[in-house]
Amino acid sequence: MHAEESSASPSEPCHVSVMPDEVVQAVAECQPKVIIDGTFGAGGHSRLMLELMDANGSIIGMDRDPAVSARQEAAEQAGQSDPRLSVFLGSYEQSPKALEACDLEKACAMVLDLGLSSDQLADRSRGFSFQHDGPLDLRFDPERGVPASQWMARHSEKEIADAIYQFGEERFSRRIAREVIRRAREGKAVKTVAEMVDVCRRCVPRGKNHDIHPATRTFQALRIAVNDELGILQRTLAHCADWIRPGGVLVVISFHSLEDRLVKHAMRDDQRWEVVTRKPLRPTDAEIETNPRSRSAKLRVAKRL
Ligand SMILES: C[S@@+](CC[C@H](N)C(=O)[O-])C[C@H]1O[C@@H](n2cnc3c(N)ncnc32)[C@H](O)[C@@H]1O
Known part of the structure; x- marks a missing residue:
């Protein structure tokens, strides 16, 4: 199957970010200077979060999909990328390596928007x-x-x-x-x-x-x-408190009960986290109507103590 048969163009992602206002609000609380966007995808959440930061802020984007990093490289070469953004090819489990590569020790916030993007879904190959x-x-x-x-x-x-x-x-x-x-x-x-x-x-x-x-x-x-989606999520949840500063936040959007259960237990059972969302936040009816893909989303937030 040729790339041109896919309805998604590599330069123009079609993915619509899920629960954007809720993600931005959760992250804004900690006035972040460094954010890890562990599932960069089409970069929608990152673009919104960049608006929260001043000129010295930085976002580290991670994605396992080489098409995502290739698109970002093309944007950088065309001078269309924000200099505060660095995108790495790799699993969010490898966030500490990305922090090190950027000469940073810890992040103020980490966002995980799990699963796959509409661009991946649209690519028939x-x-x-x-x-x-x-x-x-x-x-x-x-x-x-x-x-x-x-x-x-x-x-x-x-x-x-x-x-x-x-x-x-x-x-x-x-x-x-x-x-x-x-x-x-x-x-x-x-x-x-x-x-x-x-x-x-x-x-x-x-x-x-x-x-x-x-x-x-x-x-x-x-x-x-x-x-190995659940293995990666489980290992990351076990370690990410070490990558986030006290006062910082972990924001996770999951799309099925297996993921949500892991997130809920990790936030509740690890004493380094204070649960911010006792019940997960859900998309509004208006969002579900305009972006049906959001219908099964559950967003949980925890604060690093
Ligand atoms: C729902 S999309 C993210 C969309 C993004 N938040 C946005 O607003 O454009 C999920 C992305 O996570 C990536 N992904 C899945 N598992 C990953 C992992 N373990 N590490 C890094 N990226 C991963 C997928 O390749 C996909 O691009």
Whole structure:
């Protein structure tokens, strides 16, 4: 699939930032001088947060997607990037390295807007959207690790079923894994989005309690597994209090219960954090109407003691 077939142009991201006012308000409280935007994406949150800072402020953007850092490099070369912004290719788990590279010790705020961007969803070569066919890849960084199709080829039926159950909460995970393995044994291994969607359609009955697409949970699960999303989030939550100054804030937007549970417990159970949002903030009805992608967002904030 050629890049020009994607509806997203690399120079013009289409992603609309989720809960922008809430993020800015949470970060503004600590009058930040250094912010880590751990999931830079289209840079929407960063652009708004730059407005909070004076000429000496800095934002460190991190993203695992090489398309994001390439877009930022192009903006820098065209003189269209704010000099207070530095974007690094890599996981937010590596924020301390990025701080060091910028000669900074700690940040005042860290923002994580988890999951994938609309630009990644729109790029058919990535396999994130089950509405369009393409290779079953699902990696945030296509230059590292293995695509989801190979991930399945390297794991047993039980391991595939467990991942789909654990990361997708899909009740029909065993049936799906059995069908994946059956096809592989017959020399018709699942390699494309359309083939995986077909497996899900055959294995997930459309009952009255199934108001979502039969492939939704499975694609979420494969994406989480291939990118080790929960492992990275868990390790980061365990360590990020060391990267943030006292008085600083951690702001996390999650999009499903597995992530939100980790965030809630990490903020509540670590004595270095004071929970600012007892209940997660949710997007307004008006935001959900203009940006339906925001509908499952939950935003939690904790203050570093
Ligand atoms: C929802 S988008 C962020 C959008 C951004 N906040 C904005 O307003 O434009 C999530 C981004 O996080 C990136 N991402 C996912 N996991 C990551 C990780 N562990 N480290 C860094 N970036 C990650 C994805 O590649 C994607 O670009």
